Amino acid sequence: MADIDLDAFASRYIAVWNEPDPGARRKAVEELWCEDALQLLQPPQVMREAAEKVGMRTVVMEARGHDALEFRVRTAYEEFVAPGAADFRVRGDVQRLHDLVRFSWVWAPLDGGEPQGGGLQVLLLGPDGRIATDYQFIGL
Known part of the structure; x- marks a missing residue:
């Protein structure tokens, strides 16, 4: 298992979501995630409640591979960071x-x-220290 600086790793992870340059963002995706990496997202509560109303008890969103991950990161950047009022930040300890x-x-x-x-x-890190599976839980 690769030895990594946890704070630097988390900072690099968060930085990709704040990155305005498409080329730099794509490069960061390739450096952080394995080629066939999977991100599983637990949607926000409002989406889970809407799904439950129509009988869907398990709602998970997923993106697999560099292209899908780059698309996911880009759309999050465009919606949440590009307007210029807020950004993403690590909060608390990295374990x-x-x-x-x-x-x-x-x-x-x-x-x-x-x-x-x-x-x-x-x-979940792969043997090379890149992300193999990325579980994201939305909500404070």
Whole structure:
């Protein structure tokens, strides 16, 4: 298992979601995630409630591979960061247990106001230290 600086790793992960340059963003995706990596997203509560109303008890969104991950990161950037009022940030400690890394993050105003969103990342690392599976739980 690759030895990594946890704080630097989490900072690199969050930085890709704030990256305005498409080329740099794509390069970061390729450096952070394995080629066939999978991101599983637990949707926000409002989406889970809407799905439950129509009988769907398990709602999971997924993106697999560099192209899908880059698309996911780009659309999040365009919606949440590009308008220029807020960005994503690591919140609290980064922890590792063997090949799992976990940390919390927030989406917060640049002016220092209260976070408007956030979540928890649980990352399963491959032997080369890149992300093999990325579990994202939305909600503070």
